[in-house]
Structure formats: C-alpha cells, structure tokens
Amino acid sequence: MRDVLIIGAGPAGLFxxxxxxxKGFSVTVADRMPSPARKFLMAGRGGLNLTHGENLDRFLKRYREAEPFLAPLIRDxxxxALRDWCRGLGEETFVGSSGRVFPTSMKASPLLRAWLRRLDQNGVELLPRRTWTGFGADGTVQLQGADGETSVFPARAVLLALGGASWxxxxxxxxxxxxxENEGIHVHRFQPANCGFQIAWSAFLKDRFAGSPLKRIALHHQGQQVAGEAVLSAQGIEGGAVYAxxxxxxxxLNRDGSATLTIDLRPDMSExxxxxxxxxPRGKQSAATFLKKVLKLKPEEQALLREAGALPAEPLDLARRIKAVPLTCLAPYAIDRAISSAGGIALSELIDxxxxxxxxxxFAAGEMLDWEAPTGGxxxxxxFATGARAAEGIAAHLAQSGDK
Incomplete structure (x- = not known):
C-alpha cells in the first residue's frame, strides 16, 4: 500500500x-495517457506562459467569483514562488513586455524533463495508461490498464487531479x-472558457477572409473594453482579445441566447x-479605395463594416460604425477547441x-475544481497553488490518522 495515489499527471498532480x-511519503501518479503533462507541453508551444508579474491584489481579481477560494492558496x-521553483530546476524566467512570465528557453520540455528527474529521485512512481474507473466495494480505487484489465490500488490518501474538459x-x-456524481458529489456542468464564438458571417466574408487577423483593435461588451488582437474564422471570431x-x-449567451460584441477598428482615433x-472629398474613388487611403482600412476590416449593413453615407455615422462594429455571438466554440473550461467540482464540496x-x-486539485481564469499565466x-494546498492537506490527514 502506498501512502498517496495521485490520479492525473498534469501540473497540479505532479506538483x-x-x-x-x-516529505518522505511514498507516492504513485497514475495517468491515462502514455506520458505525463501533455497539456503542459502543448502550452509550451506558445512559450509556456507560467504566471504573471502584476501586483498580487490585481492578479487575484482575475479569478472573478473564485477569488475568495483561490486567494489564500495563491498567497501561500x-x-x-513559482518562478523560484523554476529556478531550482535550472530554468530561469523573465517578465515580458505584457507582464507575462515565461521560462528563458520559451519551452516546456526542458522544465518538464528536469521536473520528472526530481520526481524520480524522490521515489515517485509513474503509472501511464491507467484510467480511473471508480471505487471498489471496499472503497479502494479502481484503475483500468491499456489491456482493459481493472485492478484495485490501495492507498492511504487519494488525490484527483484529472483536469477539466478542454483539449x-x-x-x-x-x-x-x-x-x-455517483458518490453524491456535486459537479457543475463544464463549459468552454478562453474560447472563440460562433458568428453567422455572410458567405462573402467567410469565403474571402477566414483566417485574417485583426490587429490593434478594441472589443467592447457590456461596458468592458479589451484592447488586443483577434482572428476571423469561418466559424466566427477568436483570439486573445476575444478570450479576455x-x-x-x-x-x-446562457442568460439571453445571444450576445453582442462590438469591435473598435481604430481605438486610437476618436469619432x-x-x-x-x-x-x-472622395471624387471618383470607390468607397473601398477611399477608406483604404484615408484610414488605411484593410479589406477584411471593410468587409466587417459591411456585415452590419450598407455603409452609412454621413461621415459621422460611418465613423460611429468604425468605432463600434456590432457582431452577434450565437454560441461559444465547442469545448474541445477551448483553451480551458469553466465548471467542475463545486467548491462547497471541499473542506480544508x-x-x-x-x-x-x-482530495481534488487543479482544473477539475469549479474555477476559471483568463489566459496570461x-x-x-x-x-500549482491548488496542488501545493492539496499536498498540505494530504500530509495533515495522514499525520492525524497516524499513518506518517
């Protein structure tokens, strides 16, 4: 019997x-994939944005409704502390111009290799291709191997770190x-987070401009503004500013069935x-040529203006259209295309x-708990913070039960 079985070899489980x-506990980590931390490695393809360098109080507000739950964990x-941990594994970090923190190598693989070496030195056992299928009659965990055979795995404490529902x-x-849910534990429905949104584009825009970037724009929704970039797709709109x-x-969308997003194509200019x-004076120039010359509006930007109807003839009305192109979002992209997910184990189900x-x-940690966060680290x-807190909770539980 091991002291601890951890199911899920992502950042929360491995940490x-x-x-x-x-602390000297015997630990086994089981995961249904053939190798650990696959989503962590995928994140590394974009440079591995580990965390953010902004003021901690402002940082914590990014978690919205989950701030009261996560604040004490992240303050601990x-x-x-995450940057210091990376340094301890031989990977220095730096703060980019946006405030985001990255490893100097801009890769996840060197950090993961050093991390797995440390775990091996600590005696952590990794069991790949093991899927959790529930509990046996005596409460022990059941794991199914790649061969379809199910076996029980006795452990004094179990940590679930199985992730959410994206990717x-x-x-x-x-x-x-x-x-x-069969154990009577409430789980909130998973929904896509940090995702794009479906829009019923005209055939013209869809055929001509799918894949076109929109740079140096600002998006508005219900009084909130986000400056950044987006990308038009055949399905709708996506990109960093949309994810925010x-x-x-x-x-x-959940409340009203649709949502209006407006795009300011020239946020650095007033109406x-x-x-x-x-x-x-336009002279004999076409509208497209005129807009390209006086405002440097690209073809995809002009196509967006026309999605809202014929171009207004009055300069002020057209200026208002450019400052607030309305888009009707019909639904989020499917959850398997989302960067992360919202929903999970209700926080009310957890104790210290x-x-x-x-x-x-x-115990449970990571994205399988009901919190969500924007991109940016x-x-x-x-x-990592929930993995650290779960480790403290497990150690205290085993100490109280006299197991360690």
Whole structure:
C-alpha cells in the first residue's frame, strides 16, 4: 500500500507529488495517457506562459467569483514562488513586455524533463495508461490498464487531479464526472472558457477572409473594453482579445441566447477625428479605395463594416460604425477547441486542504475544481497553488490518522 495515489499527471498532480515525496511519503501518479503533462507541453508551444508579474491584489481579481477560494492558496504559493521553483530546476524566467512570465528557453520540455528527474529521485512512481474507473466495494480505487484489465490500488490518501474538459485528446476528457456524481458529489456542468464564438458571417466574408487577423483593435461588451488582437474564422471570431471577454460573453449567451460584441477598428482615433477624415472629398474613388487611403482600412476590416449593413453615407455615422462594429455571438466554440473550461467540482464540496467532505481521504486539485481564469499565466498559477494546498492537506490527514 502506498501512502498517496495521485490520479492525473498534469501540473497540479505532479506538483502535489513533488511536495509529498519531499516529505518522505511514498507516492504513485497514475495517468491515462502514455506520458505525463501533455497539456503542459502543448502550452509550451506558445512559450509556456507560467504566471504573471502584476501586483498580487490585481492578479487575484482575475479569478472573478473564485477569488475568495483561490486567494489564500495563491498567497501561500504566489507567482514569485513559482518562478523560484523554476529556478531550482535550472530554468530561469523573465517578465515580458505584457507582464507575462515565461521560462528563458520559451519551452516546456526542458522544465518538464528536469521536473520528472526530481520526481524520480524522490521515489515517485509513474503509472501511464491507467484510467480511473471508480471505487471498489471496499472503497479502494479502481484503475483500468491499456489491456482493459481493472485492478484495485490501495492507498492511504487519494488525490484527483484529472483536469477539466478542454483539449480532451491531451487527457482531460471529464469522464470522471459521473464517477463522482455517483458518490453524491456535486459537479457543475463544464463549459468552454478562453474560447472563440460562433458568428453567422455572410458567405462573402467567410469565403474571402477566414483566417485574417485583426490587429490593434478594441472589443467592447457590456461596458468592458479589451484592447488586443483577434482572428476571423469561418466559424466566427477568436483570439486573445476575444478570450479576455469569453466568460462575460458566455454568461450573456446562457442568460439571453445571444450576445453582442462590438469591435473598435481604430481605438486610437476618436469619432470626431474619423469623421473629419471621412468628410474629405472622395471624387471618383470607390468607397473601398477611399477608406483604404484615408484610414488605411484593410479589406477584411471593410468587409466587417459591411456585415452590419450598407455603409452609412454621413461621415459621422460611418465613423460611429468604425468605432463600434456590432457582431452577434450565437454560441461559444465547442469545448474541445477551448483553451480551458469553466465548471467542475463545486467548491462547497471541499473542506480544508481540498479534501472532499463526503469522502474522507479523497482530495481534488487543479482544473477539475469549479474555477476559471483568463489566459496570461493565471491558469497554471492556480493549478500549482491548488496542488501545493492539496499536498498540505494530504500530509495533515495522514499525520492525524497516524499513518506518517
């Protein structure tokens, strides 16, 4: 019998394994994939945005409704602690111009290799291709191997770190939900987060401009503004600025059935400035040529203007259209295309140390808990912080039960 079984070899599970094995506990990590931390490695393809360098109080507000739950965990393991941990593995970090924190190598693989070496030195056992299928009659965990055979795995404490429901091909497919619901544990429905949104484009825009970037724009929704970039797709609109508003857009869709997003194509110019430029004599120029010359509007931007109807003839009315192109979002992209997910185990099901109140000795951490975060390093920071807190809870539980 091992001291601890951790199911899920993502950042939360592996970090808990490191903390617990460093305290002398015997730890096994099981995962249904053939190798660990696949989503972590995928994140590394974009440079591995580990955390963010902004003021901690502002940082914590990014978690919205989950701030009261996550704040004490992240204060115990803040962004600087995560950077120090990376340094301890031989990977220095730096703060980019946007405030985001990256490893100097801009890759996940060197960090993961060093991390796995440390876990091996600590005696952590990794079991690949093992899928959790529930509990046996005596409460022991059941794991199914690649051969389809199911075996029980006795452990004094179990940590579930199975991820959410985004990018299921990398491991987190949420098949664990009914297993916990059968135990009477409430799980909020998973929904896409940090995702694009479907829009009913005209055939012209869809055929001509799918894949076109929109740079130096600002998006508005219900009084919130986000500056950045987006990308037009055949399905709708996506990209960093869209992701930053995805939670609010999703909530509006859940509530009203649709959500209006407006695009400011020239956020650095006022309506009056635009109107003055648009009031210049056009002569024999076409509207497209005129807009390209006086405002440098690209073809895809002009196509967006026409999605809202015929171009207004009055300069001020056209300026207002340019400053607020209305788009009707019909639905979020499918969850398997989302960067992350919202939903998961209800936080009310947890007690101190992230143990499930209805099942003593069973803990949970990471994205399978009901919190969400924007991109920018907030996702990984919270995963590490919940892994650290779960390790503390497990150590305290085993000490109280006299097992260590």
């Amino acid at each position: 808990a394994a490191e903390r617990l094995s460093a 393991f803040p962004p600087q 299921p091909r990398l491991g987190s497919n949420a098949t664990w939900v009914p297993l916990l 508003l995805s939670a609010e857009l999703r909530e509006a 009056d400035d635009l109107a003055r430029k648009l009031a210049r 140390g992230l143990m499930l109140a209805k099942r003593p000795g069973l 907030y996702l990984l920071q919270a995963c």
